[in-house]
Amino acid sequence: MERKSVLVVDDSETIRKQVGGAxxxxxxxxxxxxxxxxxxxxxxxxxxxxxxxxxNMPRLNGIELLERLDPKKRGLxxxxxxxxxxxxxxxxxxxxxxxxxMIKPVNLDQLVRTVEKLIGTPA
Amino acid sequence: MxxxxxxxxxxxxxxTVELFHAWxxxxxxxxxxxxxxxxVRSYELVASIDFDGRGLNGTLALAVPGSVFExxxxxxxxxxxxxxxxxxxxxxLLGRIKGRLLQFQVTLxxxxxxxxxxxxxxxxxxxxxxxxxxxxxxxGEVIVALSGQVDYSVFVYSxxxxxxxxxxxxxx
Numbered sequence: 001m002e003r004k005s006v007l008v009v010d011d012s013e014t015i016r017k018q019v020g021g022a023x024x025x026x027x028x029x030x031x032x033x034x035x036x037x038x039x040x041x042x043x044x045x046x047x048x049x050x051x052x053x054x055x056n057m058p059r060l061n062g063i064e065l066l067e068r069l070d071p072k073k074r075g076l077x078x079x080x081x082x083x084x085x086x087x088x089x090x091x092x093x094x095x096x097x098x099x100x101x102m103i104k105p106v107n108l109d110q111l112v113r114t115v116e117k118l119i120g121t122p123a
Numbered sequence: 124m125x126x127x128x129x130x131x132x133x134x135x136x137x138x139t140v141e142l143f144h145a146w147x148x149x150x151x152x153x154x155x156x157x158x159x160x161x162x163v164r165s166y167e168l169v170a171s172i173d174f175d176g177r178g179l180n181g182t183l184a185l186a187v188p189g190s191v192f193e194x195x196x197x198x199x200x201x202x203x204x205x206x207x208x209x210x211x212x213x214x215x216l217l218g219r220i221k222g223r224l225l226q227f228q229v230t231l232x233x234x235x236x237x238x239x240x241x242x243x244x245x246x247x248x249x250x251x252x253x254x255x256x257x258x259x260x261x262x263g264e265v266i267v268a269l270s271g272q273v274d275y276s277v278f279v280y281s282x283x284x285x286x287x288x289x290x291x292x293x294x295x
Contacts (some may be wrong), residue, residue, distance in 0.1 A: 083218020084164040100294040105145045
C-alpha cells in the first residue's frame with residue numbers, strides 16, 4: 001500500500017527540513033516546494049493527502065496559491081503554517097478553503113498528531 | 124510617548140527572548156544604559172525584513188554570531204544552514220512583534236526576509252537605527268535593530284482582541 005504523502009511548501013529550508021523531517025520520521029512520504037509556483041507544479045504532478053503551506057513566500061505566496069487552487073473543489077487538505085496572526089488574513093485563508101492555521105514555531109509532536117488526526121496514519 | 128516606547132521595548136525584548144528560547148538558546152536583554160547603538164557591529168549571520176504600517180515602517184535586522192548558531196547545530200535534528208536559519212528567525216521575530224502590536228492597534232505588513240551581507244548591514248547602520256537591543260548569550264551577543272520611522276503616538280493599547288499565538292494550531 002502506498003504511503004500517504006505530504007507536500008511541504010516553505011521558502012525556508014530550515015522549516016522544510018524540520019517539518020518534513022518530523023513527518024518523514026512518522027512515516028509519511030514528503031515532497032518539498034520552495035514557493036507557491038513550484039507547489040502548483042508538484043500538485044499537478046501527483047495527488048497529496050495534505051499540503052502544509054507557508055504564507056509569506058516569493059513569486060506566489062500561500063494565500064494566492066490557496067485562492068488559485070480552490071482546495072475544496074480538488075478535495076485537497078491544506079494546513080497553513082506561518083508567523084501571520086492577523087485575523088483578516090486567517091479569515092481569507094479559511095474562505096479560500098484552508099483546513100487549519102498553525103503559527104510558527106509549532107511543536108513538532110503536536111504537528112504530527114494533528115496530521116494523523118486529519119489524514120490518518122501514514123500507510 | 125514614554126509608555127509607548129517602553130511597550131515597544133518590552134515587545135521586542137520578550138519576542139526575541141521567546142524566539143531564541145524556542146531554539147533552546149537562553150538570551151538575556153542587556154539594559155539600555157549598558158549598550159549604545161554605536162557599539163553595534165555586524166556578525167557572520169545577519170538577516171533583515173522590511174515592515175510597513177501606520178506609524179511604524181522600516182527594517183528589522185537580526186545579527187547573530189556564528190558561535191550562537193553552533194549551539195543550535197548541536198542537535199542533529201536541527202538546521203545546518205546558518206544563513207537560512209537567521210533568515211527564518213528574522214521572519215519569525217517580526218511575526219511575534221506583529222502579533223503583539225495588534226493589541227496596540229498597529230497592523231504591520233511584512234516584506235520577505237533576506238540574508239544581509241556585512242556591507243549591507245553597515246549601510247543600514249550608517250542610516251541610523253531608531254531602536255537597538257542587545258541580548259547576552261553564553262556565546263556572545265545577539266543584536267536586534269530597527270531602522271526607519273516610528274510615531275509612538277499611534278500606539279493605543281487595547282487588550283480586548285484575543286490573538287492566536289506562537290505554537291497554536293487552529294482547525295477550521
